[in-house]
Amino acid sequence: MSKKKLCQVSDIPTDGVKTFKIDNLDIAVFSVEDSYYAIDRKCTHLKGNLARGKVKDKTIQCPLHRSVFNLESGVLLNHPGTLAGWFKKAKNTKVYKISEKGNELYIEI
Template structure:
């Protein structure tokens, strides 16, 4: 993973223990998600229905679209059940003290 430009998106304390927060980074909707003690950044737009993933349930390293129930892996953005069949982008995250930083220039895989 190459170094990109990281932008502060929220405080670590703003994230629920197993939940998501919808933010924008340079006009791009991003869901910042905490699951199982880790923080992830994933596109906030479902690849199936174009609704906000940050409004869905977070469990066991996945986020579920609230509209049709597709779940996406937080590490890869891959859907693990239909109706979604296309992955969503994931982004690099850094934690600096209480700051959560996201880079759209680098993707995690």
């Protein structure tokens, strides 16, 4: 695991999201209540774009079939809410540790 500079703190909108491609990874970084959470951008169900999902408390809901993931742990909290969930199950996803130093954010990948 290595720590890499991600961006300036100001690059992530307050209570918003920004996406990054780093080392062949596609990552969405969320700003939630003065904390930052990095998660694989593609949902583990059918690759829905979690960067367009709905954040509530410290969870993200996929915009396609409403799977819900914990932003801190990547644990799947709710399975897909439509018939699509019968054909393919979602699973836990990957999260990455974010740290802040001065005006910069770093990610461990």
